[in-house]
Amino acid sequence: MKKILFIGMVLIGIVSLSSFIKSDDSTGPKPAKSIYDFKIESIDGGKIDFSDYKGKYILIVNTASKCGYTPQYKGLEQLYKDYGDKLVVVGFPSDNFADQEFHDNVEIKSFCEKNYGVTFPLTTAVDVKGSKITPVFDFLTHKSQNGVMDAKISWNFNKFLISPEGKLLEYFDSKVVPESEKITHYFK
Template identity: 55%
Template sequence: MKTILLATMLSAFLLATSIYDFKVPGLEGNEIDFSAYKGKKIMIVNTASKCGFTPQYEELQQLYSKYKDKLVIIGFPANNFGGQEPGSNGEIKEFCKRNYGVTFPMAEKVSVKGDDIHPVFKYLTAEAKKLGIEDPIKWNFTKFLVDEKGKLVAVFPSKVKPMSEDILKYLN
C-alpha cells in the first residue's frame, strides 16, 4: 500500500509543471486546489503544534486577515522535526481553531522531507534550488512565497516572523 501511495505521489510530482497543478486534501475534509489561487500570492508553510515557532500561527492568521484579497496562506502540518506534530488531522484542526483562530486553508498532515516527501514540497524544494537555495526546509514554519503567476519568489526560514518587513515588502 505504501508503495502505491509513493508511486502516486511521485507521478503527481512528475506531471506538475506549476504550483497550480496541485490539489491536496484539506483538514476540513475539502480539497485545496492551488489553481483556484491564480492571480494571488500563495504562502505555503510547514507547521507544527508543539514547536517553539508554533505562536507564528497567530501572525500567519493576522497576515491572512489583512491581505486575503491578494494572499492565501496554506498550512501543511508535518511531523518531520522533533516529533512536534504528533496529532491526528482532527486534533490539529481543533488546536489551530481553538488556540489561534486559524481561518486560512490547512492541508492534511504531510511529510516535508525525506523519502516520503509530499509532492508539493518536492516541487517547492526543486524551485528553491533554482533560486540558489539548497535544502530550504530546515525546521517547522519555513515559508515559501509564490507570486501571482505561480513563480516561487522567496523562501523564509522559521525565524522570520510572518508580519516581518522581510515578508511584508512583497505584499505592500
C-alpha cells in the same frame, strides 16, 4: 523490383527502430510547471486546489502545534486577514521534526482554531522532507522542478512565497516571522 524490396526493408527498419525510441507524449505523470498544477487534501477532508489561487500571492508554511515557533500561527492568521484580497496562507502540518505535531488531523485543526483562531487553509498532516515528501514540498525544494532554487527544510515554520503568476519568489526559514517586512513588502 530490387528498389521496391530495398525501400520496403528500409521502412520496416524505421518502424522497428521507432518502437525503441521514447516518445515525448508518454502517458506517465508530467512534472509540475507551477504551483497551480497541485491539489492536496485539506484538513477538512476536501481538496485544496492551488489553481484556485491564481492572481494571489501564496504563502506556504510547514507547521507544527508543539514547537517554539508555533506562536507564528497568530502572525500567519493576521496576514491572511489583513491581505486576504492579495494573499492566501496555506499551512502544511508536519511531524518531521522532534515529534512536535499531533498525530490526528482533528486534533491539529482543533488546536489551531482554539489557540490561534486559524481560518486559513490547512492540509492534512504530511511529510515535508525525506522519502515520503509531499509533492508540493518536493516541487518547492528542488530547482529542477520549480526553476528557481533548491531549499532545505530546516525546521518547522519554513515559508515559501509564490507570486500571483504561480512562480516561486522566496524561501524564508523559521526565524523570519510572518509579519516581517521581508514577506509583507510584496503585497503591502
